[in-house]
Amino acid sequence: MLRVKEVATRLKVHPATVYRWIKEGHLEAVRYGKPQVVGAATGGPGGAIRVPESALAVFSPPTEAEVA
Numbered sequence: 001m002l003r004v005k006e007v008a009t010r011l012k013v014h015p016a017t018v019y020r021w022i023k024e025g026h027l028e029a030v031r032y033g034k035p036q037v038v039g040a041a042t043g044g045p046g047g048a049i050r051v052p053e054s055a056l057a058v059f060s061p062p063t064e065a066e067v068a
Contacts, residue, residue: 032047
């Protein structure tokens with residue numbers, strides 16, 4: 001499992017870009033350490049986001065058409 005910063009370094013992008021890809025569903029990730037409450041905001045403090053190596057191996061950055 002990789003930290004967001006490690007993924008950003010490998011892909012040569014800013015960590016905020018990695019968070020955006022995760023939020024938009026382009027990149028698989030797992031949150032550890034904070035229980036998920038149905039209906040609660042997911043952007044709050046706590047928990048650690050990790051990206052599986054297998055998800056990074058098959059990932060290709062979204063195209064301009066997918067982003068727009």
